[in-house]
Amino acid sequence: MRLGTVCYEGREHVVAALKDGRLLDLHLAAELAGEDCAWFIDMMAVIYAGNPALDLASGLIADASDRCILEEEEITFCPPLLPVQFRDCLAFETHLKNSFAAAEKMTGRPFAIPGVWFEQPIYYKGNRLSFVGHGQDVIWPAYASFLDIELEMAVVIGKKGKNIRPEEAESFIFGYTILNDVSARDAQMAEMPGQLGPAKGKDFDTGNVLGPFILTADEVSHPVALDMEARVNGERWGGGNSKEMHHDFGKILAHVSASETLYPGEVIGSGTVGTGCGLEIGKRLSPGDHFELEIEKIGVLANRIVKE
Template identity: 50%
Template sequence: MKLVTFDLPTGERHIGAMLPGEQTLVDFTASSAAPAMRNMLALIDGGAAALDQAREWLDKPGVTHDLAAVRLTAPLPEPRQMRDFLCFEKHFRQARAHMHLFGALAAERDPAKVEIPPIWYEEPIYYKCNRFSVVGTGTDIVKPSYCQMLDYELEFAAILGKGGKNIRKQDAAQHIFGYLIFNDVSARDQQMREMGGTLGPTKGKDFDTGNVLGPWLVTADEVGNPYDLTMVARVNGEEWSRGNSGEMHHRFEDVLVHASRDETLHAGEFFGSGTVGSGCGLELGRFLKHGDVVELEVQKLGLLKNRVIFQD
């Protein structure tokens, strides 16, 4: 299923799922008084029984809406927790090769010669995002006032369907509810400045409209193999980035094993893949400008589209 959260013209927020053709959606909240249909976290918490009920409404639609008549929000407007990982080696190398853009190097380096810290290969590295600065497709991305180099990041993410502690790798896939596209918007100049202090990122990532999720949350059974998905980014219709999810060095199973070591994870948590190789402007030596329209498209997961606004 392609699950959505959306606002009606009256301002009410409901959940539902897209019908084939992706122009009409079924309204679960209006179709059922069940508590599991109140919002996306409730649906996830409802487990298999709630998903079965949702599939019944999808097979025999009750209340439906034209997509054009509602406003999609982020499918999961407030994840219970957000962790974003650095799982693509090509991105790591190419991003470090462009440190000359911030005065850290005299000139661009050959990515093949960039030294990667051994810890990166030993375990998946991550930071925790601001789960309250989440927006969806169609919402403007507003550049923070302290940023001059605004960047997109082409990622996708897994959403947990059930929690756990000390999860075994062979069991990890069973904990994943579904997947969605993630634009990890970055204030690059601020990020590079603050990480010189050996902590972070902080304000390089944490600002309103900085975490873009959507357009829908696709259940794991519909995605199938998540490690063979074509990933593309376009700016104003021009392709800037192309990669494949199969290039992940650390996969979501590895990520869940690591994150759950002596720590309880919960249903509704978000785990980002990190940026696919060549999946951001930093790697290309170019950044976003006012009025740009950014489209991130991931095979089976849809298309996430947002306009960039500079207010200063």
Template identity: 40%
Template sequence: MRFATWEAEGRVQAGVVEAAGLHALPDGRSILDLVRAGLPAALEAGAAALDRPAVPLESVRLLPPLTPPTVRDFVAFEEHVEGMVLPSGETVPPEWYQAPTFYFTNPYALIGAHDDVAVPPGSQRFDFELEVAVVVGRDGASLTPETAREHVFGYTIFNDWSARDLQFREMAVKLGPAKGKDSATTLGPWLVTADELEPYRDADGFLALDMRVSVNGEQLGQDLLSNMGWPFEELISYASRGTEVRAGDVLGSGTCGNGGCLAELWGRHGAAAPPPLRPGDVVEMTVEGLGTIRNRVVEGLDLPPVAPARPRSRARMRAS
């Protein structure tokens, strides 16, 4: 089943997506409410919504399917890491193979499947990232990968918009990414329940979904989700290691390889080609079984430059 959240005539609703359009839940619940109720209860509520009149999809603005309490983004594709480190002459760091690395990103910066996305203030190297996200369906702590599969509610497309110049500056301080990543993340177009994607699972337990991205109609990247270094169950298990994950948490796969972002192509070509995203560019991503998101880049805010640090003081005591 596919669950969506949308806005029409100033009213936000949640419900089920099918061929005829959108069917609102009868009781005003959100998709996060459904996720927290558990997959069986959510499917039952979705089936009841199908008895209600359909709203044409083209008549609404799709919002992110849910409002997650946290958003983690992993870096689970070896080919992406390889392309990113090529300009420095390095290879994939051995630490990448030891455990699935992630960072926390901004849950307040989520945008819908067809919303405009603004260039972050001060950035000249704006980029996209083609990813898939898993949505956790049950609370849990220190989960095994086997148990983690029971905690999967569903999947959605995840575009981690990235200001590469800001990102690389702040990561040189051995921290981050932060402002290079927190301006916008597209989530959508809807949340597809896990049972719908089981036919795509390969013999190794990965979801073999075709992933494609184009800019202004020109395809720049294509990969299979099954090229991840770890399946989603391993990512959930690692995220919960020594702590907990909760229903509604979103975990991104990280950028796929073979052109899943511009920075990887820059690393392989040795130059900024294709060029960074500019206002007016349209980025479209399609993932098999999950749908299509399409966002237009627009001008961002023109803010004053950030003040540099003051020269450090060596004083150890207050002046008397």
């Protein structure tokens, strides 16, 4: 199933996407059915409740009542959840090769893929408080002139774990969603020689976009192999398939959780799929551009970038 969070009549509601494009208010549906509606107070409550909440949601979807239906024109999408912790990886070799070639042209400095990238997952920790949802505007940061999209898949952690083995990682994944960590490329290029990872190249209000839904992990086999595509103003920029990750999410969770506890509600991004950003193909965003990031079975994450 696909689960999301929307704002309706001044408060947030956990919803399930129905086949006809409508949304089921799970809290209201559970309340009317005499079931435990507390599981659907917010997405974190669903995650903590786990399979009992998902089983109930499945039953509510099957018996959906018109009294519990929300139409998309009535609501505003929020991020499915505000991550407890946010990490983003760099798992697609094609993206890395293309981006390094573009960076060399921009800066005149040589770039090469370090050997460690092939040996273990590489990631950084981003700003978990800067997330917005599907349909919300991304605000152009005043210090940047080169803005770019990033088409990524992300996992949402479903249960606490430490020293997770790759073969058991699937059981720690609650679901999959679409991530766009909008990048200020000029700021990023200036920071890279400092060798401490992204900072203002990634961290600005509204700079991270998540959603519109979380596809629960039972809907796909692991490791995931889903088609991904990026479009700007209706023009296809690029894309690929999540199976192209050099390190799959099993390896990523094993590496991240080594001597470190992962908690329910953490979000970990895959990094950008090959040709999933403008830097790779010689394009950049302009104020007013509308971008759509699509991942098979999850949906379309669409936003506009504007200057204040």
